[in-house]
Amino acid sequence: MKKLIETYGTALAGLALFVFLAIFANNFLSTANLFNVLKQVSFLSILAFGFTFALITSELDLAFANLCSLSAVVIGFLISSDVAWPVAVAAGIATGLFGGLLNGFLVTVLKVPSLISTLGTASIANGLAFMITGGVAFVGRWDQNFLYLGRGKIGSVPVIILFTLAILAVVLVLSTQTRLGVHLQATGENEEAARRSGIDTRKAKMIGLALSGLGAGVTAMFLVANLSSAAPQMAGDFMLNGIAATLLGMTMFTPAKPNILGTFVGALIIVMLSNGLVLLGAQYYIQDIMLGIIIIVSVAVSASVLKRAAFAL
Amino acid sequence: MPVKISTRNIFKNYGAVEALKGVSVDVHEGEIHAICGDNGAGKSTFIKILAGVEQPDRGEIVVDGKPVHFDSPHASLTAGIATIHQDLAVAPEMTIYQNIFMGAELTRNVLGLRLLDKPAMRRAAVGYMAQLNPSITDMNAKVNELSGGQRQAVAISRALRWNADTVILDEPTAALGVRETEQVLDLVRSLKASGKTVILISHAMQDVAAVADRISILRTGKNQIDLEGGDLTADNLSHYILSGTGDRFH
């Protein structure tokens, strides 16, 4: 019983939240609102998947939200400079990936603890984003094919939800069904043991942080396509939400371990909560307070892994 | 029994410190060979050299009659020598089978993708563990749910996965309770029973007396005394280590 609650408690709480909102929040169960919720989950979860991979290797990535903003700005800059949108998107995703690789290099080669090095790259990414934009957002009525990525619908289903489910499937298989996934996990669990077992732990950490950057780049593509604009602080709010989704995810399925499915359900709970609070008529500050509580409680529940990552100085 | 591993006049200096000053030990195939000695006698340096972690300044290692040169832990492993270090280096939050197959996971083809073959790993893990400790059957159990002796079995199973015919155990009973120590000694005996050669480094004279077929006592970087096990007591051994002289020299 205790183990069941440990494993599925948070997911059940999410289910309870769903039922609660279904009963008390007007329109929560409408098809349009459910798709609305899933669409909002999309951005958050793709970004948080990346962070989850970094955390699986016991490294923090505090740069992912700023990298996402920078990638978005790169895409916006290129599109508004009349570069073909697929090229712009490729450059944006490459920007995120490069940022992740840079974090990996700093952590594994220069041995700068990830807590510090990613804080540094976060600041650099922020500076570059302001440098490219001069602080002004790129805005335009851009190519419909590009905007389709973020705004398109098949029937009444936003396409971004389909993309997200596909990405979820890929990262789920990657993290739990492949050698690479196990190697990332082993590196995070006991680096020395992994190294002695012939796992290239530096490469593993590099890949974990690179995936975090890649997630930022892919999210940027969807964000820009959804809002038809790119601003230097575009994804600023995702920092806390992304971390919260991942930490909440660590309280379920494989307790105290960052895991993809947990992160997805964590994102689902956070978005459901913010949607539900609006539907219930709560004022804006309630959301921040709730988010803070979620973060603190999830960390308290699954402290060990995060401590290892944060204090491996 | 033929000689499995033989070292000839191994020297190793760390700067001005002479850690080993000519160690020559013959380890016989299928035997449990204990390496004893006081702190600083050179036990751990000797083991690091056999494990390929350190390289000797002078001297020769011969395995199965052929001179070998271990420039890395991997070279030692491929020569059939698996070393289980004192800290075991297991990942406590991961399962038994994941630990046993760490770094060498089995895969199968699913729709052109190479995915983990978890059932095969679990089956094979049961096989490895059965040689050592048949009481453990749940390969999905996390290592941190196991006792110290059981963890030792996991670490040894991981070594066996490499098809090692020699297993080096570095202080396997340090920090273990009485019952767990007994479990580990059973592990050592079952390794011998399955035909493996075992090199056992230990401070615990009772343990050595209980299982060792042959004992080399190191003192200030040399193997001072070589003994045959069997009728030795822990007190005898302590006496040899402290006095540095052997009544029965072989």
Place this chain on the structure above:
Amino acid sequence: MKNIKYALAAASLAGAAVAGTQAYAFELGVVAFQMSAETQARCANTVGEKAKELGWDAQVLNSNGSLETHASQLDNLIQKGVDAMILCMSKPVQFDGQFQAAKDAGIPVITISSGASPHTLFDVTPNEYVMAAEAAIYTLGSINFEGNILAQKFESNTGARIRGEVLDLVLSENPQVKLVGEHSMARTKSWQDDVRNGMSALILQNAGNFGAVWASFDGQALIIDDLLKEGGMEKGDVALVSIDGGQEVYRRIKDPYSMMTATVAIPFEDMAASAVEMMQKIAVDGVAKEDLVPGPYLFIPATLVDKTNVDEFIVE
């Protein structure tokens, strides 16, 4: 198990209570893009207060300056099915999709200082060009259209940029006034330091050689005021003119030791009140939008504040 039941029961009651109190009131969704900016907080809070005075149920949300959060909050409010929305400093192009969805759902939207959109009723805004012209002409007037001035600009914000351009236009028609030094502020988190460094250099360079300082917004003017004081100047030595309005600026206009001379006060409270009032007329009373506001903008007059009228603006 028993505890869980109690918790569920309590949560259900709380939910029912929340749902119950909101059953019949007119629901107004209010979203401010970045409430940590004082002007936006004033705007959104005033909308909330005015709506409550009408007995409406006003829900105020803050997007924390994040485009995506803003879009999500708009989507959520549309799904909630609010009766109307008033948005502070929103962005019509970015949220085109959301505005369209609101229109399709029959939710009237009034924006404040956001820009016009075909999907909203109108945007309530001061006329940036008129305000800028007033500040520029007042600055030149303070030195009788003759002499030298310094200017602190800011290019990265549309409104502030317009103010600078209008100043340049006014200067080009008055060649007897020379802009002897100007500094353009970088958009960083430490913009205060940037203003301090740039301006103190200009003040030293041109010591005793300028009669007025123009700043593109009040935040800059407050820093420049401190610099001038540190330089040993007294009220009347130079004129300091800016735009935005706020209690601290009014206090300094009255303060005998401050250089602060005048500001053009954007009436955020008036704008917020107008937005609510118009929404009441259109969404509740059924007055046609065209009868109230002919075009896409409802311009709210800004007021120039100096020592002659500052007392009317100071809230004790």
